[in-house]
Amino acid sequence: MFGIAQGALGVQSYEELALFGSSFSACGLIRKYSFHTNDEQTMREYTGIIERTVRLNEHYQHLHLSVEGLGSDLKPGQSFLARRMPERWEPYLREQWWPVDLKTDEVVIERPANILYEPGETVSLLGIIGQPYRYKRTLRNVLLIAYDTPPSPLVMSIPLLFKHHVSVTMVLSGAATQYPTNRLPPELEVIQADDDLGWTNMVMTVGWADQVFVVVRPDDEMERFERVWKRFSELRAGIDKNYLFAVMQTALPCGVGACLACLTPLREGEMCVVCTQGPAIDMTALPFSS
Ligand code: FES
Numbered sequence: 001m002f003g004i005a006q007g008a009l010g011v012q013s014y015e016e017l018a019l020f021g022s023s024f025s026a027c028g029l030i031r032k033y034s035f036h037t038n039d040e041q042t043m044r045e046y047t048g049i050i051e052r053t054v055r056l057n058e059h060y061q062h063l064h065l066s067v068e069g070l071g072s073d074l075k076p077g078q079s080f081l082a083r084r085m086p087e088r089w090e091p092y093l094r095e096q097w098w099p100v101d102l103k104t105d106e107v108v109i110e111r112p113a114n115i116l117y118e119p120g121e122t123v124s125l126l127g128i129i130g131q132p133y134r135y136k137r138t139l140r141n142v143l144l145i146a147y148d149t150p151p152s153p154l155v156m157s158i159p160l161l162f163k164h165h166v167s168v169t170m171v172l173s174g175a176a177t178q179y180p181t182n183r184l185p186p187e188l189e190v191i192q193a194d195d196d197l198g199w200t201n202m203v204m205t206v207g208w209a210d211q212v213f214v215v216v217r218p219d220d221e222m223e224r225f226e227r228v229w230k231r232f233s234e235l236r237a238g239i240d241k242n243y244l245f246a247v248m249q250t251a252l253p254c255g256v257g258a259c260l261a262c263l264t265p266l267r268e269g270e271m272c273v274v275c276t277q278g279p280a281i282d283m284t285a286l287p288f289s290s
Contacts, residue, residue, distance in 0.1 A: 008281045012279035043256050046125040053117050056180040063109045063117055080125040081255045093253055110152040121143040129255045130279050132274035136210055141167045143209035147197055148174030149217040153247050160267050206235045218249040225286045245280040
């Protein structure tokens with residue numbers, strides 16, 4: 001168990017760390033814990049200026065944006081809906097931009113290297129989108145999995161977990177193996193898995209983890225999450241609540257819970273509004289066939 005400080009890791013209270021009891025809801029715990037949702041979080045438009053771009057390798061770059069008034073509210077799991085200015089309609093929808101680092105009035109965003117961004121360019125950022133990742137009160141080991149997609153939605157959590165003496169292992173599979181891990185904290189264990197999300201000592205890694213956060217390629221998220229679910233079901237006797245989380249990258253047209261385009265069905269007829277209650281959904285609540 002680690003002695004996590006109140007307010008750390010995106011956690012606003014000890015109640016939030018301990019909220020995985022009988023009232024657990026897989027999708028943002030919205031009913032009982034509505035004070036933690038974006039309903040009371042001010043959604044606003046920020047203006048970001050690209051101060052510099054840093055190429056990590058041929059696949060990834062970092063945009064360092066100065067963002068006035070952002071403060072330190074942004075937590076791992078949260079994101080922005082971005083549109084480059086002057087306004088352009090390609091792509092038509094705002095893009096979900098995942099921060100990987102936050103400093104005073106500066107945020108670092110991870111983007112594909114094949115898109116040209118110029119220093120001095122202005123970006124409209126709508127946010128903050130979504131809920132911070134929620135961690136168990138007792139947490140020693142966290143497993144992060146990027147399955148054929150960039151691990152960017154998970155990266156910001158790594159230094160914070162280390163800061164609180166939590167061990168972190170990251171598994172990269174498929175396209176994720178192109179990720180430049182040399183820039184990540186040296187204490188991070190990185191496992192290069194095969195394209196079908198297999199790796200040696202898988203049983204041990206899965207058994208050792210207290211919590212697991214998974215991103216998959218968004219072209220068919222639910223099918224890929226189900227594949228992960230089945231793989232974990234084969235490796236463990238059972239999957240408890242609050243263990244295995246799907247980090248959704250569903251398209252978010254509005255980001256504020258208004259259009260309902262991101263509604264995701266859960267078991268027993270419940271629905272999750274991913275933009276305000278996600279991105280992390282407990283996989284035990286997802287309607288997989290087994
Ligand atoms: S994106 Fe509109 S409700 Fe979620």
